[in-house]
Amino acid sequence: MSIPPGSTLPLSNLTRQWPRTRTATAVSAGSTDVGQHVASHLYRDTAVVLRTYKLGEADRIVVLLTEAHGKVRAVAKGVRKTKSKFGARLEPMSHVHLLLSQGRDLDVVSQAESVESLAPLVADLDHxxxxxxxxxxxxxMALEREPNPGLYRMVVGALRTIAARGGSLVVPAFYxxxxxxxxVRPELDVCVRCGEAGPLVAFDMLHGGVLCRTCRSGAPLSEGALEIMRMILGGRLNDALNTxxxxxxxxxxAHATRSLEHHxxxxxxxxxxxxRAELG
Structure with missing residues (x-):
């Protein structure tokens, strides 16, 4: 499934559990199908570069979130010795079509072609x-070699949305x-301890959601923040992003960050x- 450029976060249709059933199947050499093997040790996929780090004097390891193979670690050979387009296409946040060679511990990137430019992401500090x-x-959250196209689509959608409109609520919505x-879905409608519908004044992920005045623990929760959280998790994501x-x-x-860190x-x-950005 492809996502049209400029689309917003494709998150609201996800189920509670990640889809983990898609696997790559072998095809004849020369095929260009994304996510399919083109030979016994070569395969093509589309990926977002999550991070990179140095290997030796000239190489770089790239950590990829691929559409069909999950999280993959691969070597880009010689990219630190030259200022080639090949190396530039393998920077974090790059969205690329790849030809990779499967290795025992690390795969090897043979080709990289840019899918789209997300230049606004690096042109603005907040973005x-x-x-x-x-x-x-x-x-x-990604697992090594565990196909997770849903997570891949979420990441691509989040990056596109940040590039188009900024990330004020994109990041907590993504979390x-x-x-x-x-x-892990918090209870946002009734107190998780006593079942009262309100007023709900606190949020505690350890207990699984919101709490009333009598049962409150954790961090204070304003009525406005609660409504935004309900929009994010209740099928009104675009309304939340317009806040x-x-x-x-x-x-x-803050609540989203603490909850993800706890998880x-x-x-x-x-x-x-x-x-630091807020202090600045």
Whole structure:
């Protein structure tokens, strides 16, 4: 499934669990079908570059979220010795068609062709920070060699939306949708302890959602932030994304970040980047 350029986050149609049934099948050499093997050790796929790091004096390892093969680590040989287009196409947030050679520990990138330009992501600091946050979260949730086209489409949609309109609520929406797709969906309509419908004044992911005044624990939750969270998880994502930046949107980001960090059991490095941006 392809996503038209300029489309918004394709998140609302995801089920609670990731789709994990798609596998690549072998085809004859010379085929150009994305996600299909073209020979016994060569295959084509489309991917987003999640991150890179150095290998030796000239090579670079690229961590890819592919459409058909899940998270893949591959070597781009010699790209640090030259300023070629090949190396430029393998920077984080790049969206590329790839020809790879399967290896025992690391695959090898043989060809890379740009799918689209997401230049606005790197031209603006806020957009760049939001894009990096999406990549980090996806990197934490993706499994090695586990096909997950739903996650791939979510990442592509999130990056396109940030490039087109900014990331004020795209990042927390992405976090909440990641959690929901992984089976972690907070209760937002009644108190998780006593079942009362309101007023709901606190949010505690340890207990699984919102709490009333009598049962409250965790972090305070404003009525405006609760409504935005309901929009994100209740099928009104575009309405949520149209909400202008405010104290409530910052609150939604804080709740989403804490919830995702609790789920993955580690601190997100991009949180510090957001905090510095707010102080600046």
């Amino acid at each position: 760049l920070t939001a894009g990096i946050a999406v990549l980090e979260a996806a990197d934490q 909440w949708k990641l959690l929901a797709a992984d089976g 202008p930046p405010s104290r409530e949107t910052h609150e939604v980001m 993955i059991e580690r601190r997100l490095r991009t949180v510090a980047m957001f905090e």
